[in-house]
Amino acid sequence: AQSVAQPEDQVNVAEGNPLTVKCTYSVSGNPYLFWYVQYPNRGLQFLLKYITGDNLVKGSYGFEAEFNKSQTSFHLKKPSALVSDSALYFCAVRGTGGGFKTIFGAGTRLFVKA
Amino acid sequence: DTGVSQNPRHKITKRGQNVTFRCDPISEHNRLYWYRQTLGQGPEFLTYFQNEAQLEKSRLLSDRFSAERPKGSFSTLEIQRTEQGDSAMYLCASSTGPPNEKLFFGSGTQLSVL
Numbered sequence: 001a002q003s004v005a006q007p008e009d010q011v012n013v014a015e016g017n018p019l020t021v022k023c024t025y026s027v028s029g030n031p032y033l034f035w036y037v038q039y040p041n042r043g044l045q046f047l048l049k050y051i052t053g054d055n056l057v058k059g060s061y062g063f064e065a066e067f068n069k070s071q072t073s074f075h076l077k078k079p080s081a082l083v084s085d086s087a088l089y090f091c092a093v094r095g096t097g098g099g100f101k102t103i104f105g106a107g108t109r110l111f112v113k114a
Numbered sequence: 115d116t117g118v119s120q121n122p123r124h125k126i127t128k129r130g131q132n133v134t135f136r137c138d139p140i141s142e143h144n145r146l147y148w149y150r151q152t153l154g155q156g157p158e159f160l161t162y163f164q165n166e167a168q169l170e171k172s173r174l175l176s177d178r179f180s181a182e183r184p185k186g187s188f189s190t191l192e193i194q195r196t197e198q199g200d201s202a203m204y205l206c207a208s209s210t211g212p213p214n215e216k217l218f219f220g221s222g223t224q225l226s227v228l
Binding site: 004006032034036042043044045046049051090092094099100101102103104105106107 | 118145147149154155156157158159162164169170172205207213215216217218219220221222
């Protein structure tokens with residue numbers, strides 16, 4: 001069965017500091033991995049994805065994520081946080097071992113303090 | 115690209131009533147997904163269509179829930195005999211599938227069952 005774990009309900013960082021939002025997963029077959037962001041009163045927006053290739057993927061708004069197959073992790077990172085990055089972040093996965101659904105984690109609220 | 119459109123934005127109903135939601139995906143997207151999201155949780159997969167075929171449905175989904183995509187364009191999600199536990203945000207997403215795999219989400223329909 002597919003699953004996604006986001007171990008932190010909330011991450012607090014100061015503006016200008018690096019941020020990391022953690023994600024681990026379990027799938028059948030190879031993983032397709034995603035990060036989505038949800039701002040207040042707005043729909044879910046795609047940030048970045050890993051399908052194949054380079055383990056470090058870059059996405060929107062300066063975010064990047066590193067795929068680590070041995071640790072089954074796909075942590076979201078940004079070198080310098082902005083107050084405007086404060087939002088709810090969801091890690092998601094789809095396995096190639098069967099099925100079409102993309103499974104989402106419970107979400108991590110990022111709070112960036114000025 | 116006009117985005118994924120969902121109607122209505124809000125629906126308040128009494129327990130036991132039937133409700134129907136509509137989703138209009140991005141026109142060139144052949145894949146359509148329904149998710150349910152409750153406060154503090156990530157989106158929960160409900161069902162998936164490829165064109166007009168419903169290819170996957172959550173095993174956790176009650177028989178009171180049914181979805182259609184009659185001509186492979188818009189989709190409807192019907193909940194019969196609503197219960198208070200059905201109160202949630204119902205999200206629709208569409209995609210082109212491989213190799214992109216990126217989901218485009220609508221703003222959702224917020225259902226409140228009194």
